[in-house]
Amino acid sequence: MASKNGVTVTNGLDNYYTEAISGEHTFYIDEPEKVGGKDKAPAPTDYVLGALASCTAITIRMYAERKGWEVGIIRVNAALAPVMTADGLRQRMKKEVAFEKDLTEEQVARLLEIGEKCPVSKMLKAEVEMLMEHREYRE
Template identity: 65%
Template sequence: MAKNKGVTACNGLDDYMTRVTDGKHVFFVDEPESLGGGDKKASPTDYLLGALASCTAITMRMYAQRKEWKPGTIKVHASFAPVMTPEGVQQRIRKEVSFEKELSGEQVKRLLEIGERCPVSKMLNAEVPMEMERVAWTTESK
């Protein structure tokens, strides 16, 4: 996996509207009105699900291209789904995959297996540890 330099998120001018950059690309995040945001952009959760769905589709596309399979458009829908467990209701992520073109059962099975190996799936399944620290504000922080 390529080294990721990370992203920086800044807000404070328009409630929850947040500018995110990786140093080259910029996108914006907001919260829905029900949570006090302006609902002007997708929510952080939507971006997380979007990262998962797109990474899954891209990984399957790369594999299909190497095998010279022709799935047509690959569509991945990712959503949170409540599931009853012995510990109570828990949120699970559900991915639904469809292919525009007809594939054999074995091809579909293999593409679904490969889709679970995308970097974002691996990261979410591994429960990557996180740490937070406060750093001094500098002119580069803006």
Template identity: 50%
Template structure:
């Protein structure tokens, strides 16, 4: 088995309902009713936001454990922001991180630096190359 993460997504014949398989796990992807879907699951963008939030939280927990810091529960809220600019719509992400336990200003600064090292967020920030091809 390869160590490279992968996901297989199949779009069903039901509007925009897709089924995804990752290792031994399954997920459903859909669009909301007002976008032509049946709202059977999160949208692709919602999964991306979730992936970033999950990765940031896990990255912070791993770092805190190595440092012996008890952060308690880590919460990461990731939201997409859209603004109309003279060049069209600009999209960005807002990431809000909070900890159940108190952290010092020094810890806060270091944790913010570590959060930026989350591999999923780095993939998005660095515009990871995607090599697309059609196979039979």
């Protein structure tokens, strides 16, 4: 039941351990042992953070290449932390970006600005309408 659009997952073979198929690619998701998983693969939130960090790095690299700026290795760490706001407890995503090569303050500022424009950042910051519907199970 792999979809040409999106990702299709199958769960139920080994508790929370889940197989995901995206086109020709297969990857796995699990939960940590502390919440009942077996920690055989990254947790769902790890994939969201990985998508955010990788999209940020790729977008920055594309821009730097167009500008002819040598940045070397780009390292992006994305983390999730609970934060108390006036509206109650919320999640905050934080990205830290490091460049192997020395860059001017202006270059760094511009690259960080561009990194915020990656498609995953835009999607996570926007209000995304989510729909859920039931379908019959088929092999």
